[in-house]
């Protein structure tokens with residue numbers, strides 16, 4: 001169908017017009033700006049609300065290069081010249097664009113076997129299994145881990161992929177309020193005491209699911225408390241490290257590294273390659289028995305196309321840079337950069353008087369806007385001043401805690417962050433976002 005000049009479908013006109021159209025236009029402006037090129041330190045976006053923008057002729061909108069706080073590119077590997085991307089280009093020439101088959105047939109490359117071992121070694125487990133999609137990893141994993149005789153206890157703010165996966169498994173599900181360890185213990189105690197004795201538990205397995213770093217809140221799971229509960233109640237512990245692997249901990253090894261806890265205390269470590277490795281896909285790492293079983297049992301692994309080789313190469317190369325096997329100290333420098341940038345931006349915002357959630361080391365910084373109409377306003381004002389941001393509101397958050405989620409990257413310079421702080425300062429005043437005169441002094 002030919003779209004009208006304003007870019008809206010013909011049925012979306014006349015009577016319904018004024019408010020919905022205005023609202024849709026403002027929401028489109030926040031959420032689906034098409035991009036062009038690699039989203040690294042800068043991202044090139046089309047301006048969807050410029051007067052000449054039209055969906056049916058994409059390139060009519062203005063194309064603008066913006067400082068990028070909107071992509072997951074924590075370690076800056078999305079745009080590495082002379083490193084990962086070059087290696088991926090060579091890999092394309094050698095292996096082609098696809099694996100051309102599922103893992104169990106002819107879709108497993110030497111590269112993939114090597115990379116799975118590398119991932120496992122990095123996170124401190126016997127072995128790992130990689131999937132073409134991060135979301136799909138969680139969506140498919142739980143049907144092979146638990147069934148209707150099992151109980152899954154899940155943090156209330158777990159990602160949609162975990163919630164989807166555990167519902168699909170058919171297990172009984174209980175949800176505890178976010179990071180509330182007392183509530184978790186109460187559920188554990190009640191669930192276990194339903195059995196007749198200590199040795200006869202009513203559930204075949206109890207699996208507790210948490211995330212390492214919660215990306216909407218910028219806070220961490222209470223791993224020390226979870227491990228103490230695991231020792232006491234003998235459940236399996238699953239942790240999704242999509243946002244923490246590569247970005248948290250002294251060596252970038254995630255939340256166990258951050259807290260100085262042995263990875264053996266977490267039964268399954270899951271993560272994605274989309275955030276810190278400039279790649280795509282997900283993994284689950286665990287002891288050999290669990291991975292051997294999952295390898296045969298997870299249907300996407302058996303029947304679905306495996307990860308494209310150029311993506312595997314991107315993961316392999318960025319990991320080897322991170323552990324210092326390639327490019328000397330570059331891995332260390334990236335880790336130092338993301339740690340500095342995250343704290344520098346967060347503390348700068350706090351000093352200006354903004355309310356930000358989460359821990360100071362988190363590379364994702366939720367800045368509270370509260371009122372939903374401030375989402376499109378903030379996004380637009382940042383855009384006009386040359387910064388791309390992602391705003392988040394209902395249903396991903398409560399209506400009243402609408403926020404902007406700033407994703408920090410190692411590819412940003414200190415000058416970039418100073419510029420971002422100046423812009424936020426101005427917009428904060430215009431939108432009445434500052435709730436205090438700011439923290440004094442520095443950390």
Ligand code: PMP
Nearest residue numbers: 133134135159161240242272274
């Ligand atoms: N788990 C968590 C905690 C996530 O935040 C996300 C996506 N942001 C995923 C899984 C899905 O990963 P992907 O985007 O790589 O598919």
